[in-house]
Amino acid sequence: MAKLNMVQAINLALAQEMEKDADVLVLGQDVAVDGGVFRVTDGLLEKFGDQRVVDTPLAESGIIGSSIGMAMAGLKPVCEMQFSGFSYLMMGQFEAHATRMRSRTHGQITLPMVIRMPFGGGVRALEHHSESREVLFAHLPGAKVVIPSGPRNARALLVAAIRDPDPVVFMEPKHSYRAFREEVPDAEETLPVGKCQVVQEGTDLTVISWGAMMRPALKAAAEIEKRRGTSVEIIDVQTIAPLDAHTIAESVRKTGRCVIVQEAPRSYGASGEIVAQINDRALMHLEAPVKRLTGYDVVTPYFGREKSYLPNAERVVAGMEETLDF
Amino acid sequence: MPEKQIAKFSVTHLQVLDEKGKVDAALEPDLGQEQAVEMYRWMRLARTLDERMLKLQRQGRLGTFPPCTGHEAVSIPVGLAMKKGDWFAGAFRELGTRLVRGEPLTNTLHYYNGWEEGNILPDADLRILPTSVVIGCQIEHAAGLAYAAKYRGTDEAVVTFIGDGGTSEGSFHEGLNFAAVWKAPMVAIVQNNQWAISIPRETQTASETLAQKGIAYGIPVIQVDGNDPLAVWVAVNEALDRARAGDGPTLIEAVTYRLMMHTTADDPTKYRQSADEEAAWAKEPLIRTRKWLANKGWWDDAREEKLLAECKEQVDAAVEEFETPVERAHDESFRHVYGTEHAVIREQHEDFLANQEREGQRG
Numbered sequence: 201m202a203k204l205n206m207v208q209a210i211n212l213a214l215a216q217e218m219e220k221d222a223d224v225l226v227l228g229q230d231v232a233v234d235g236g237v238f239r240v241t242d243g244l245l246e247k248f249g250d251q252r253v254v255d256t257p258l259a260e261s262g263i264i265g266s267s268i269g270m271a272m273a274g275l276k277p278v279c280e281m282q283f284s285g286f287s288y289l290m291m292g293q294f295e296a297h298a299t300r301m302r303s304r305t306h307g308q309i310t311l312p313m314v315i316r317m318p319f320g321g322g323v324r325a326l327e328h329h330s331e332s333r334e335v336l337f338a339h340l341p342g343a344k345v346v347i348p349s350g351p352r353n354a355r356a357l358l359v360a361a362i363r364d365p366d367p368v369v370f371m372e373p374k375h376s377y378r379a380f381r382e383e384v385p386d387a388e389e390t391l392p393v394g395k396c397q398v399v400q401e402g403t404d405l406t407v408i409s410w411g412a413m414m415r416p417a418l419k420a421a422a423e424i425e426k427r428r429g430t431s432v433e434i435i436d437v438q439t440i441a442p443l444d445a446h447t448i449a450e451s452v453r454k455t456g457r458c459v460i461v462q463e464a465p466r467s468y469g470a471s472g473e474i475v476a477q478i479n480d481r482a483l484m485h486l487e488a489p490v491k492r493l494t495g496y497d498v499v500t501p502y503f504g505r506e507k508s509y510l511p512n513a514e515r516v517v518a519g520m521e522e523t524l525d526f
Numbered sequence: 527m528p529e530k531q532i533a534k535f536s537v538t539h540l541q542v543l544d545e546k547g548k549v550d551a552a553l554e555p556d557l558g559q560e561q562a563v564e565m566y567r568w569m570r571l572a573r574t575l576d577e578r579m580l581k582l583q584r585q586g587r588l589g590t591f592p593p594c595t596g597h598e599a600v601s602i603p604v605g606l607a608m609k610k611g612d613w614f615a616g617a618f619r620e621l622g623t624r625l626v627r628g629e630p631l632t633n634t635l636h637y638y639n640g641w642e643e644g645n646i647l648p649d650a651d652l653r654i655l656p657t658s659v660v661i662g663c664q665i666e667h668a669a670g671l672a673y674a675a676k677y678r679g680t681d682e683a684v685v686t687f688i689g690d691g692g693t694s695e696g697s698f699h700e701g702l703n704f705a706a707v708w709k710a711p712m713v714a715i716v717q718n719n720q721w722a723i724s725i726p727r728e729t730q731t732a733s734e735t736l737a738q739k740g741i742a743y744g745i746p747v748i749q750v751d752g753n754d755p756l757a758v759w760v761a762v763n764e765a766l767d768r769a770r771a772g773d774g775p776t777l778i779e780a781v782t783y784r785l786m787m788h789t790t791a792d793d794p795t796k797y798r799q800s801a802d803e804e805a806a807w808a809k810e811p812l813i814r815t816r817k818w819l820a821n822k823g824w825w826d827d828a829r830e831e832k833l834l835a836e837c838k839e840q841v842d843a844a845v846e847e848f849e850t851p852v853e854r855a856h857d858e859s860f861r862h863v864y865g866t867e868h869a870v871i872r873e874q875h876e877d878f879l880a881n882q883e884r885e886g887q888r889g
């Protein structure tokens with residue numbers, strides 16, 4: 201057991217999987233010699249050599265397209281988009297090929313690959329470096345989208361993503377990269393792709409979030425427990441697509457009240473899908489409308505205005521009160 | 527059927543002023559004292575601002591930014607060669623061109639301190655596009671701008687920039703191809719500074735030169751010493767003349783060196799030798815330009831000292847203005863989503879204002 205931050209935990213997952221499986225390799229811009237601009241792949245070149253840790257030319261479509269080819273040949277590429285803001289340049293390859301190859305060939309050609317990318321705001325980054333656009337991927341049939349919220353689950357989810365038989369977009373909330381540490385066991389640990397995790401059980405209110413927003417969600421839950429003695433159940437979604445609606449509905453059937461916290465813009469966000477699933481599966485158990493605390497439908501402001509844009513614990517507490525008082 | 531050679535290509539390298547300040551008289555452009563001094567003054571101003579920005583960033587008074595030191599011999603002559611009405615579709619390492627084209631110094635400071643206000647020009651007619659953070663996109667915009675200039679029958683030209691790394695992006699190739707097919711008045715400048723963050727030029731492409739990539743699209747290309755403002759001046763003027771004459775785009779590869787870190791968040795000691803950096807410093811553009819001016823009898827230590835003082839004064843004033851506190855509405859984003867009103871935005875705007883009321887405005 202060591203106390204690791206998320207960068208170190210992801211690095212551990214990569215190193216251990218590469219150790220175990222010679223088909224796993226890492227490629228992307230600045231991932232080898234530089235160890236990644238966030239140092240996530242630091243030291244891998246020294247351990248595994250330049251055939252398995254590959255600095256690529258500056259071309260997102262080339263990175264994904266060639267990873268698809270590698271995966272067709274049975275390798276398990278873990279490729280990196282330097283920032284999610286540049287991943288849109290690979291969308292053609294992703295939609296037309298990564299997400300569809302299994303279906304098109306009825307399973308004859310499959311693509312076991314992971315596309316890692318830092319995303320999200322809160323680090324005073326340059327323009328195009330702070331967006332939350334997980335649903336752009338999640339909407340595509342065949343795409344799996346996994347978002348860890350802390351060092352320990354990042355490690356466990358990444359290992360599972362690498363072993364998953366399908367393309368997984370693994371979105372790393374960069375605000376959480378170095379924000380806190382957790383005990384991460386040295387021994388192998390995985391969490392399932394396609395499942396939500398109930399991180400705290402409760403009976404009065406369900407709080408649902410993912411990625412960097414888990415921090416304000418947890419903080420708000422602690423505050424509301426203190427203020428009103430509310431018993432809060434907290435769900436870390438972890439896999440945005442395919443969504444584990446079952447776990448979510450089960451919780452809401454129990455609590456009857458629900459708050460969802462999402463960093464991304466409000467309209468067509470994952471929270472909208474979660475509300476729809478609750479309506480389908482637990483509507484008659486609701487005692488209040490499901491409350492969404494989200495980003496806004498505006499272009500993510502540059503960092504001077506970023507803090508007032510991002511959902512925070514105060515806003516979540518206010519949303520919880522509204523739901524509880526309904 | 528014997529094999530025969532059906533095409534033959536070559537790439538020319540142009541240097542007019544070498545690192546020792548020696549000029550090739552046969553190639554030397556006729557700049558004249560006033561214009562020559564003007565060029566050097568801009569180079570010095572860009573350098574002064576860049577150095578100050580690094581200090582500000584290190585002191586926590588400015589956000590992350592990509593230093594432009596060492597790129598002045600490309601950005602300044604290009605800016606000076608452009609005319610009113612020309613478009614500048616830059617990348618992000620051409621501080622000099624922005625200044626020459628009339629963008630206030632404070633724009634760059636505000637931009638890199640996290641404010642969209644840094645993208646707003648005092649006059650839209652300056653035709654300077656915002657920084658292209660997403661690498662390569664600007665080349666395609668330039669092709670479209672150039673098409674529009676041709677369509678309207680103006681003699682306006684479009685100048686676009688990209689880095690050595692950027693030449694690997696599809697957009698670079700698509701943009702060049704479009705402009706070439708359309709014979710559009712575009713000048714594309716590859717600022718080959720040998721590095722794309724940690725990726726050296728050799729890892730980026732197996733091509734012998736970056737200029738030759740333009741040959742594939744059927745357009746004139748040239749490689750110039752990008753630390754030599756006279757070579758850049760000659761090449762960019764030829765290219766602009768060609769563009770205005772209706773003869774289509776040109777690709778110029780300017781070979782220089784990224785003397786500083788990629789951005790202030792980068793640590794070059796991870797991937798390159800300080801000896802290489804030192805060798806590159808010996809070739810940097812300002813020293814040779816100053817020598818050239820001095821050899822012409824147009825420059826001396828007293829004038830240099832005066833210029834340094836003037837640049838400092840100008841940068842001081844800009845920093846003072848930049849740091850003068852202003853109230854900026856945090857709900858600005860809601861006003862610019864669409865050009866039309868919509869209830870979705872209006873309702874969210876109200877929600878945002880209510881949150882601000884409760885929480886106070888946050889930075």
Ligand SMILES: Cc1ncc(C[n+]2csc(CCOP(=O)(O)OP(=O)(O)O)c2C)c(N)n1
Binds near residue numbers: 258
């Ligand atoms: C499409 C895209 N991919 C990745 C990045 C991240 N990035 C920013 S600058 C850079 C390297 C650019 O190198 P080069 O084109 O040589 O320009 P230079 O920085 O040397 O001026 C990278 C990879 C980006 N901004 N845009």
Ligand SMILES: [Mg+2]
Binds near residue numbers: 689691723
């Ligand atoms: Mg470069």
